[in-house]
Amino acid sequence: MFQEWGFLISEMLLLIVLAALLGLLVGWIVWGRRGGDVTVGAGLQADLEKCRADTKTCLADLETCKAAAAEKDKRIAALEREIEKAEELVEAAEVAAMEAAGEAVAVAEAVEADHGAHPVHPAP
Template identity: 40%
Template sequence: MFRNWGFLLGEIWVLLLLAALIGLLAGWIIWGRRAAPAPVGHDSGEADRLRTALSECEARGKAQSRRLTALERELDDAGNRLMKAETLAKEATDAAPQARPSPVMPPVADLPDESVTEPGRTMAVETVRPEALAAARGGQPDDLKKIKGIGPKLEQLCHRLGFFHFDQIAAWTVAEIAWVDENLEGFKGRVTRDEWVKQAAILSAGGSTEFARRVQDGEVY
């Protein structure tokens, strides 16, 4: 008999455990369904925040649009003021008397001081024959063809006149230059025109010129 009661008690405990499990399962299902609508409220709050942010963006956009309109208006006003200023400046320029150009004086030729006697009257430059040599020093004349303007024929003419060296030509005075210019048959005026004295001074000092280098390299004559 007691054995049957033990069996019944075991059965009762099993049934109680099953009932408890069924109750827990039912409660979980019921409470889970009640809690399910919560995300809807969460989504609603997020939507409210988004709508608020959108409204703020629209407000800022309208403010920027108003500012842009104001800047465009200011730019138009500045352009109008600039056009008025340019118009006034042009009118003032047109109204101002035109300046008459100053008369251009013709260039005055450079003449030696001793050639001028009085305004409107000049006298010829005095000519003096330069010191000449009977022959080249040491029998070795300088290559006068290194002076631009003296070719082979003119070099021979210089030798006939007693001019063999660069230092002779470099030492010529204004009066001596005038004499040589007048006595170069067929080549009058070449001393002054080709600046013999200036070139001879460089060559006599041991220097060289572009033309002299070309002669030395055989590119000329």
């Protein structure tokens, strides 16, 4: 009865060793892939940090642009006020010119009435 146990025990040990080797192989395949994922994860983390730095730079540029736009808007408003003042001055100058022209015509007519000839356009 115990004579064939050596073969049985050696067969069991061989199968246990094969199972252990198969387990190591499967573990190496599974954990080996995850080890690559860790490397990829580190690369993604570096990309994320770069993107965050780029975002901070872009936000700083945006704030600079907003400040420049606000300054530009103030300058435009000041120039529009100057244009309005200039238009008012032009209107006042046109009114003054029309009044002066009217006075000049009145003076010319008065001179013509006194002297019989137009001072600017004398008769031929």
